[in-house]
Amino acid sequence: xxxxxxxxxxxxxxxxxxxxxxxxxxxxxxxxxxxxxxxxxxxxxxxxxxxxxxxxxxxxxxxxxxxxxxxxxxxxxxxxxxxxxxxxxxxxxxxxxxxxxxxxxxxxxxxxxxxx
Amino acid sequence: xxxxxxxxxxxxxxxxxxxxxxxxxxxxxxxxxxxxxxxxxxxxxxxxxxxxxxxxxxxxxxxxxxxxxxxxxxxxxxxxxxxxxxxxxxxxxxxxxxxxxxxxxxxx
Numbered sequence: 001x002x003x004x005x006x007x008x009x010x011x012x013x014x015x016x017x018x019x020x021x022x023x024x025x026x027x028x029x030x031x032x033x034x035x036x037x038x039x040x041x042x043x044x045x046x047x048x049x050x051x052x053x054x055x056x057x058x059x060x061x062x063x064x065x066x067x068x069x070x071x072x073x074x075x076x077x078x079x080x081x082x083x084x085x086x087x088x089x090x091x092x093x094x095x096x097x098x099x100x101x102x103x104x105x106x107x108x109x110x111x112x113x114x115x116x
Numbered sequence: 117x118x119x120x121x122x123x124x125x126x127x128x129x130x131x132x133x134x135x136x137x138x139x140x141x142x143x144x145x146x147x148x149x150x151x152x153x154x155x156x157x158x159x160x161x162x163x164x165x166x167x168x169x170x171x172x173x174x175x176x177x178x179x180x181x182x183x184x185x186x187x188x189x190x191x192x193x194x195x196x197x198x199x200x201x202x203x204x205x206x207x208x209x210x211x212x213x214x215x216x217x218x219x220x221x222x223x224x
Contacts, residue, residue: 033211037160045152045160045203045215059211062117095159101207102150104171106159 002026004034004096004107011113012086019082020110022096029077030054032098036070036081039109040092051079086114118142120204120216128224135191137219139204144184148208151180151189154218155200163202164189191221199223 007021022034035050049060053072060070072079079096091114097103119142129135139149147167152160162171164180167187177192191198204216 035211035213044218045154045205047205047213047215050211061212061214099162101148101210102162102165102205103152103160104162106161109159 002098002105004098004105006094006096006107006110009111009113011115013116014086014088014114016086016114017082017084018086018112019080020094020112022079022081022107024077024079024098027098030074032100034072034079035097035103036068036079037095037097037103038064038092039095048081053077053079086112088114088116090114117212118145118206118209118214120206120214122202122204122216122219124219125217126220126222128222129194130224131194131196133194135189135194135198135221137189137202137221139182139187139189139216141185141187141206141208145206145208147183148206148210149180149182149187150205150207151178152203152205153198153200154203160203194221196223 003025005023030053033050036048038046048064051058051070051072053074069082093109095109096107121140123138149167151164154160168180179190181188201218203218207213
């Protein structure tokens, strides 16, 4: 069974750094892309970018280029999403997702709250 | 960037009725369009991929159609569990996928 298990909720202050994780199991982690999706409170879904864990090729949507870093450690089947300096506007639910061509499998989401 | 516009923003229907949701792309996405369902507190679930193919385990009352710039998700007879938010997504310019803003399907 394909599973994506994300790290737990985080509460941070503006300016702090953060790295959240997404661990894949039940499939060949290096054979499929992993994407990240943001959902701000009460809002819709936003595609942030993807990584191919096999070669770490990473692509970002224009709105998120330079704002976050996507990475992966294939030795432990885990993808990451990180911020170097959080802003209040980063408060959102973040989902990791994978599949053949679309989002067949989703993580449970990580809620990130940024507040002073 | 390809913009997807969903309509209506909110659809109020009763169980047993037929639901028709629309997604329009700012440029052709061929058939590279998917539909997702999201219920409160849950991750989205893939319903339809490549415009008209049901994902694994999705009931036959869900169907998708369209190509190019105009797409439709139809739910033939609404069940109580179908009331949720629905999103379309294109992968035509992979990996710069985009989502529509969503249609909320609520009980009338």
